[in-house]
Amino acid sequence: MPLFKTISYDIDTQLFIWKILESETELNAAVELQDKHLHRLNGMLSEQHRKGFLSVRKLLMEAGYTDFDLNYDTNGKPSLADGKQISITHSYDFSAIIVSSQNVGIDLEKQREKIIKIADKFVGSEAVFLNTERNYKEDLSVIWGAKEALYKMCNSRSLSFKQDMHIHDFSKNTNQGTATVSCKELDFDCQFTFHFETFENYTLVYALENE
Ligand SMILES: CC(C)(COP(=O)(O)OP(=O)(O)OC[C@H]1O[C@@H](n2cnc3c(N)ncnc32)[C@H](O)[C@@H]1OP(=O)(O)O)[C@@H](O)C(=O)NCCC(=O)NCCS
Incomplete structure (x- = not known):
């Protein structure tokens, strides 16, 4: 199957x-x-x-x-x-x-410890709600997957994962959240909704553009 x-x-x-x-x-x-x-x-x-x-x-x-x-x-x-x-x-x-x-985007990532080592490269405004003691690897995987999905929806604009993409606190929601991609230099500002789920040590994130 x-x-x-x-x-x-x-x-x-x-x-x-x-x-x-x-x-x-x-x-x-x-x-x-x-x-x-x-x-x-x-x-x-x-x-x-x-x-x-x-x-x-x-x-x-x-x-x-x-x-x-x-x-x-x-x-x-x-x-x-x-x-x-x-x-x-x-x-x-x-x-x-x-x-x-x-407009939709999707990303699938195998959960790996390495994501903790590279967190500084893609975590920006999300640092305020991330808790390094609880669900850290899992939450980082969601943030990374959401940003990859958003990137795929933004027509290859040169956007910074860290500075231009903002995943809002999703800890109080069930497997979903909202995000903003905003870049003044590119005159670009868009709102998104994303959903995520995990299976067999993989994190799946998919996103839709808010209309
Ligand atoms: C293109 C990119 C999004 C692919 O993501 P990935 O996790 O490496 O690979 P995935 O398997 O999830 O996605 C691959 C698919 O994305 C799609 N894709 C490739 N380039 C794309 C683009 N510019 N826009 C939308 N979708 C794209 C393709 O369908 C590709 O699969 P296929 O060629 O076999 O059909 C990624 O390589 C990338 O360039 N990310 C942005 C760069 C960046 O800033 N990264 C790190 C910041 S810290």
Whole structure:
């Protein structure tokens, strides 16, 4: 059962999560790729990366699409031929997509101790509510995942994770929160809602732009 989970956020927004249990050969046999994507796949050095890439095509099929409906802009941001928005993530044994008419972003991270060491690189205003004694690694994983998801929604603008992205205190909510991305130099100010969940030592975060 490699389709691990689906989440219907609302009538318009769906998430699909794959647990990669297949071999690369099995995945390869199950999907057909556009030439440019086959070329990209053949250039990937790591088997894990190739499996992640192929499993995303399985998720596309679950969502009613194929690889031929998927395109990328010059920065690597994916889009769908029918005009719907898509965001993609893969991490070790899992991959996930979110599809919607709205601007959406998704990120999946394996929880690792290393996140504590690099916290200073991406934690800014969040320091006021983070507690290093309680749930620290888990909360850092949510903040990191939320910022990666937001980055994917901001059309590759050069935004600082630390200075421009603000995840508001989510400790009193259940698996959700709000965020602001604000950069005066870029004249950019946007509000977002994000949701998160953990499974098998992974943190999944997905975000939607507030309208
Ligand atoms: C692009 C980036 C967001 C990818 O995130 P990641 O955690 O490395 O990898 P994920 O598996 O979650 O996401 C990869 C997917 O993101 C998507 N993606 C790549 N570039 C993108 C972009 N500019 N905008 C939106 N989505 C993008 C692609 O679909 C890609 O998968 P695919 O090429 O196989 O289809 C990340 O590498 C990045 O550049 N982050 C911002 C840079 C930064 O400032 N980081 C650290 C600050 S301390």
